[in-house]
Amino acid sequence: MKDFKVLKILDIFKFIFEKAGIDYDVMRRILEIKFTLDGRRVPTIVGNSSSKKKDEDSNSFIKSLGVYLLLGIILVFFVTKADNYLYQMSFVFGILMFMMMTSLISDFSSVLLDIRDKNIILSKPVDSKTLNMAKVLHILFYMFFITISFSGPALIVSLFKQGGIFFLIFLAEIILMDLLIVVLTALLYLLVLKFFDGEKLKDIINYVQIALTIALSVGYQLLGRLFDFVDFKNVVFNPKWWQYFIPPIWFGAPFELILNNNRETYLITFSILALLVPIISIIIYVKLTPSFERNLQKLNSSGGKTGSRNNRITDFTSKLVCRSEEEIVFYRFATNMMKNERVFKLKVYPSLGFSIVFPFIFLFNGLRNGGLEGLVSSKMYFSIYFTALLIPTIVMNLGHSGNYKGAWIYRVVPFTDAKSIFKGTLKAALMNLILPLYILISIIFMIIFKGKIIVDLIIVFLNILLFMVICFRTTDKSLPFSKPFELAEQSQGFLVMIITFFTLGLLGLIHYLAIRTNYGSYIYIAALIIVNIVIWKNSFNIALEELGE
Template structure:
């Protein structure tokens, strides 16, 4: 088993741990195993590029590799260290970004530590004292936070030392430590609150949603790294309000104003005291609540969540309108529930929904830099809405994967002469459940921006997307929905994305060309109606034998 440098450092404090009643050799072995497992786990920020070959070598350490990406994300905080001398604004914003990144990372990738019931079931049943288990768990969290925070803050700390000197740097380091303490306690309190009133399934859903948010935030964050330097000329005036005492980033920003610049206004003093006192008090309260927290963790073993019932009625209503037969309606409902309930599928696919919402506006705001809003509203930039269809190739390809593919035996029990109803029902479920909400949100916003004149164009976009979806389905390798493991994702599947993206650009180009011809949009709309009628009828004509041959 690999020997970690962090464990060698801990060896120097062996005597201290033994005085605390810890079985140090055993604690060290537990930590070594936990750190080894951390290296093998795929971090959330890598979920879009997970295991290509279905296996990993033992020498790879995914956690260490992820630190490089976090260090890159830390560059977004550098401008707020060097931009000027408005410490309140600069450092409050910096700590806001830092707290968001650390807390979402802690929840998404390290909840297994805070919520580890395996220690209780496996290790605690052996002759290992509770103090040793608790210390191993605590050190595991502290080591993770140390490496994560060090990666995120490396660049801004260097910038702080160079720009503002040693005192600023030391205060920065102290407040980073206090921030980590506060984040751990707040996260634990949040888990306690959820476990107090809900079952373990609700907590697992919350963690999954945070993982999705983190994936989106990491990707969108790249867009702001370069743009952050535009803030260099900002001059922000701070006006104290009572409710600002509820915003922790302001506490840490105020500390720099009072302790380094001598701004002894009452609100700066109060915020500084909150920054130092709150983390210390909260950790003391947390240590008293640890027994209650440990008792609450037994709820995580309960998988008796009620799923899908609240969605059943509207799924039945929608399926009667858009599905052509009972078999197709059955698989429409089945696929809808799978997309909404399976956590691993949501983690792989749902970030694409966020990207589809964000991307049209990223390009839109780029245009705003060079043109006035009135000029844009009178232009054809509403065709940016085609960017929301970027998710279609990804989701259509991922529909054949599942975290529990062994359930695919279900298809063999169905007396179907053709798998066409399965595929057609699944694709329609994707469009209704995942794509249409995104498209409707985009449409409402674009109508507000460009006016009702674009309604016919939005209909054309919707028809183009329907046609494009079937083409994507026909392009990828065929497999029954949710019948393959995510570890079986093939590298050659991704090679088809570029042609499909070019095809989407072609749809947008033809649409743009039709707008220059009188009545062209309506003619193109009629053509798309005919093409959709043919393609949706013929595009799913696949035999069982063809599936077996390709499998």
């Protein structure tokens, strides 16, 4: 088995783990196996590889780091100046924490909440403390690689522009930040595990993911409000008690404290928090790992009542939107899978959080600039198009499942094309995930804009219907829930996300141009209805043999 370089570096700290009562040799072997298996797993940000065969030593995760490296160029601007370190580096760590927390939620929550390790490894002479440390280190290594890749351009530039001390502080705080993110997420899941069990627990964890995503998005916006911005050289920070609960400020403070020799009390306090909170959090986590593992077994239970009411709703909506018995069957099948497939929800639900919060972030910015009256008379309601951001994620994940071996059922269906399968599945996704969210946001927008935008909301919904089919046509085709997430094929991913977002922007632009002409809105509605009827009728004529199932 391949001996990974990162494990050779870890060997230097072997004595620390042994003093903590961890069987280092066993932990190292567990990590070695995990890293080997991870060569077949593909991160969400780049999607899946389209190749059927992979080189034994090839690691899709390592290949994906180039995408983070490219995105990290945006941080370079903040480290080239030396005007206000607190402002600059608070923003840098705000962006870093946003990206890393999002990556953790989407890619590593399933690892953190994996109960197979306990069933397989703990049946051997391995203690739970060793296993849990291996699990945390497994995630931390990958989070660190992602962070270094994302912050790599800024780190290199900072070394030459700001000097070695700045570089060392930056690198040390990146490690502390990753430690804080992973451990606090685990402790949050532990809190949820403590008070809920069975199916209810699985739902609560998904709601926690949505809440985390919303909190991150709102917190990132809040970060900019902490400073009175005149120009880049004149940024005023007014300390308040509640700012001590905003971690990016902690990590920005040591730069101002050390490099500018600013000895303000609040800077000293922020710097202490940046150092101590991650260390204390990892100590608490190690102490609570036995409890975490015990409570994690609740995910195996299926307590709670089966929702007959939910079944009645599914029956009603399936007959409302489906046009054939075959569609109804796969509508109900897809609805049940989306409600019960835990890995699917771990992948998709964070996108729900973004889709909820992004429209309102832009509204708040408009409210700040022009006040309520200015907002009502503006076109800021176009921000509701951000609700559609979750559609590419949903469509790309509909083909994958943790129970993919049940896909043999497609071989016994009494028809030769997949039209009813795909239409029923997409309609289920629309009715269960997209429409409730859109209705909720539309009601709030109607209140804010005093009922003036009902025609525009109809146009947006018709565009969402069209956009959903475009996403389906753009991505690789596979039968619903027929492939494992770990080996999810992916020539789509990042490039397809860019293409689909460009398409959504184009639909929004046509909408904007239409409302600027007399009766343009109504003409556009009529055109969209016709286009949707045609495209929904003709986009799913795919033979089952073409899918290789």
